Amino acid sequence: MSVPHSLRCLLRPSATTSIPQRIAPITAFTAPFSSSSILAKNPTPPSSKAKVPLGSRAKVLPGGHIRAGKKMQLGKFKKNRQIDKSRPPAPGERKAYRKRVTLSNNNALPVEGLEEMNAQTMVDPAKVGRMLALPNELVDQLRAVEAFKSTQTWNMFRQPSMLQRKEARELAEKMQTAAGKGDTLKLVISGDRLVGKSMLLLQAISYAYLNNWIVLHIPEGQEMTNGSTEYAPIPNTQPAQYSQQAYALRMLQSLRKANQKLLLDLKTVFPHPDLVQHFPVGTSLLQVANAAKEPDTTWPIFNAILQELTAEGAGRPPILFSLDGLSFIMKMSEYRSPAFEVIHAHDLAIVRRFVDYLSGKTKLPNGGAVIAATSRGNSPRNPSMELMIAKQEANQGLIDQPPAKEPYNRKYDDRVEAALSNMEVLKLQSVSRSEARSLMEYWAASGLLRTAVDEQAVSDKWILGGNGNVGEMERATLLTMRY
Amino acid sequence: MASLQSGSSALRGCCQVTQTLKRLHRLRAARITVPVGTARHMTSLSDQDPATDGMGIHARAVPVSPSYFSRQPRFNDSYLLLAQLAERYRKLPLIPKDQVQPVAWKNLENFRQAVGEHVKATEFVKCMELVKVLNQIHPSLRPKEVDDALLVFKKAVQPYSNIEKTIPIDKFGRALGTGRRKQSVARAWVVEGTGEMLVNGKTLADAFGRVHDRESATWALRATSRTDKYNVWALVEGGGTTGQAEALTLAIGKALMAHEPALKPALRRAGCVTRDPRKVERKKPGHVKARKMPAWVKR
Numbered sequence: 177m178s179v180p181h182s183l184r185c186l187l188r189p190s191a192t193t194s195i196p197q198r199i200a201p202i203t204a205f206t207a208p209f210s211s212s213s214i215l216a217k218n219p220t221p222p223s224s225k226a227k228v229p230l231g232s233r234a235k236v237l238p239g240g241h242i243r244a245g246k247k248m249q250l251g252k253f254k255k256n257r258q259i260d261k262s263r264p265p266a267p268g269e270r271k272a273y274r275k276r277v278t279l280s281n282n283n284a285l286p287v288e289g290l291e292e293m294n295a296q297t298m299v300d301p302a303k304v305g306r307m308l309a310l311p312n313e314l315v316d317q318l319r320a321v322e323a324f325k326s327t328q329t330w331n332m333f334r335q336p337s338m339l340q341r342k343e344a345r346e347l348a349e350k351m352q353t354a355a356g357k358g359d360t361l362k363l364v365i366s367g368d369r370l371v372g373k374s375m376l377l378l379q380a381i382s383y384a385y386l387n388n389w390i391v392l393h394i395p396e397g398q399e400m401t402n403g404s405t406e407y408a409p410i411p412n413t414q415p416a417q418y419s420q421q422a423y424a425l426r427m428l429q430s431l432r433k434a435n436q437k438l439l440l441d442l443k444t445v446f447p448h449p450d451l452v453q454h455f456p457v458g459t460s461l462l463q464v465a466n467a468a469k470e471p472d473t474t475w476p477i478f479n480a481i482l483q484e485l486t487a488e489g490a491g492r493p494p495i496l497f498s499l500d501g502l503s504f505i506m507k508m509s510e511y512r513s514p515a516f517e518v519i520h521a522h523d524l525a526i527v528r529r530f531v532d533y534l535s536g537k538t539k540l541p542n543g544g545a546v547i548a549a550t551s552r553g554n555s556p557r558n559p560s561m562e563l564m565i566a567k568q569e570a571n572q573g574l575i576d577q578p579p580a581k582e583p584y585n586r587k588y589d590d591r592v593e594a595a596l597s598n599m600e601v602l603k604l605q606s607v608s609r610s611e612a613r614s615l616m617e618y619w620a621a622s623g624l625l626r627t628a629v630d631e632q633a634v635s636d637k638w639i640l641g642g643n644g645n646v647g648e649m650e651r652a653t654l655l656t657m658r659y
Numbered sequence: 660m661a662s663l664q665s666g667s668s669a670l671r672g673c674c675q676v677t678q679t680l681k682r683l684h685r686l687r688a689a690r691i692t693v694p695v696g697t698a699r700h701m702t703s704l705s706d707q708d709p710a711t712d713g714m715g716i717h718a719r720a721v722p723v724s725p726s727y728f729s730r731q732p733r734f735n736d737s738y739l740l741l742a743q744l745a746e747r748y749r750k751l752p753l754i755p756k757d758q759v760q761p762v763a764w765k766n767l768e769n770f771r772q773a774v775g776e777h778v779k780a781t782e783f784v785k786c787m788e789l790v791k792v793l794n795q796i797h798p799s800l801r802p803k804e805v806d807d808a809l810l811v812f813k814k815a816v817q818p819y820s821n822i823e824k825t826i827p828i829d830k831f832g833r834a835l836g837t838g839r840r841k842q843s844v845a846r847a848w849v850v851e852g853t854g855e856m857l858v859n860g861k862t863l864a865d866a867f868g869r870v871h872d873r874e875s876a877t878w879a880l881r882a883t884s885r886t887d888k889y890n891v892w893a894l895v896e897g898g899g900t901t902g903q904a905e906a907l908t909l910a911i912g913k914a915l916m917a918h919e920p921a922l923k924p925a926l927r928r929a930g931c932v933t934r935d936p937r938k939v940e941r942k943k944p945g946h947v948k949a950r951k952m953p954a955w956v957k958r
Contacts, residue, residue, distance in 0.1 A: 370864075632887060634887075635854045635887035636881055636886050638854065639854060639856050639863060639877055639880075640864075640870065640873050640874065640877065641864060642862035642863050642865055643855055643856065643862045645862065645864050648864040651870060652874075656870050
């Protein structure tokens, strides 16, 4: 409201501004122009006084509309283009089409004799290198937290099934021991492009659901920080933190959809006086979660739910807090503070919570895991994150020597280094030949691979896929029109 | 001794040349003399016949070659020489055809081009019969003049005498093959193993983004079903991705042949032996590119 007045002080005094401003009524600021006639500040009154320059062929129609006369048209504009008169897609429709996840294909052959994934098979050493089908209930849960990605090739097969890799079993075992001891597993999944990092994360989430854990999953790190959700400063925080209520609502919705049974059994142990609705102690968490209907009222409920889930000594299940696309939350976000300064991603409250768990600053009192997967496809370069991961890999003996910190690089970030100083790295490697073989046998059984799966064929695809990179094998075998 | 048969029966064909000989005798009878050094192919009679020295200079020159006035003097000369040699050495032992070391002979086209005469096909065929018979003379007994006479009919480049360089396998069991395509040069060290491959220290997927290029690079191994038998460590430089991938095909193919020479025909059929000679055609003056001409402009 004050903007037009303050800008006026920059004007030179002239005859037009000589009228004292205080006399003129100060109205609410409206845009001087709007495409809708009702909102427009000065809707042009229909008048027949519209003038037409002399000698032109233009006509003035009764409504005051001026119809232009004949105009010269250049040759290249004359072609009558085919104008598509069908309805354009509604907002968001194109994106929804692009991002849709198809988990089944009726044209693919059903694979007989596939074992179903359950809590035992995930930690069973005998099941390493076998294909495991995801049970329907689990599929619904995974879908609710958006753990499936549209880039993965679920749409080629009859039923979603996964290769139980060596690393998946190791990860499941780590989660098992962490939950058993009441510890928090702090883990970052790194690895080459298309090597299956998101799939491993999916397996970790599956393990959590199959063992009745609470899962909080952030499917895309970039959605938190790229300025696409609404945000607001949280009062009484120093330095200021920012809430993302719409995103929190989304997380709550997926939580109550995926963990419905569990939430129904869990009862509140704290009174929550700051909530609008009154929930006496002993109310089920599902009821509290259900209270979140609109983004505006979500934030206190989101906090209350997290407070309840991490209540100590109340028989809470372990929690898996996971995120895909780590490098997006390890940088400055696209959001601005009221002073128009760029907000660090760690100042966003949800991200802050995740980072605190990952760094071990706060602990999950009932045990659980905090797992982040890096992504290589479309992620920003993040020198600090890469450095810390390499350091940790060197500590674990996965590589010989970590790269030294570049002395003149200003892009290192201390907060990121602090956040990643206390985690474990799972460096995902390519699959072994026996794993590749069972995967290819599954492809063949689904009718997607028309060659006999023998040692030779496996070896061919294993090499073509860059020494067993699963995504590249898939690309070379299933996604090229060859067979 | 059955293999060493008498040359007389094989030389029966040479009686056909007697007609030509007779014609040449007639030519010799009509001697003429010209002043010394008038023509390169002519010579005065005095050079040839010292008996006429005192008689002064003859008016007409005598050609050096008796077949000078025939239509194909060079061909006829060599033909006659061959006939004479065949006649002279008819008693030398011949070896069977299948034991003769193969020689790449000029064909009619090549020969015509070499001597610059329009040699008749039928005569050339007959001549070549003589050539082959003479070539059948046992190499240890074959006189040098026969070898010299046959030289005209041999191709300049003798692929059969080419000695192949064999690629050694070093003490670590590696064979180093090199391959080229366009501007790319590839070196591949192939060693018996389990089927792993690194190109410039990267996996195949990292080195080549295109699946087609990866398939080209591994083609030598896949075409011979050897993907799980050898490990490859390769260095490629120069050119683009396609060139690098196809240079690798050749490099791996050659190194593979060092391990298993019997694979050569299979590799040749797969196209992993011959270097593709095509490369960018040079730009020419007056052209916009190699072939493209500037657009026609009126004035």
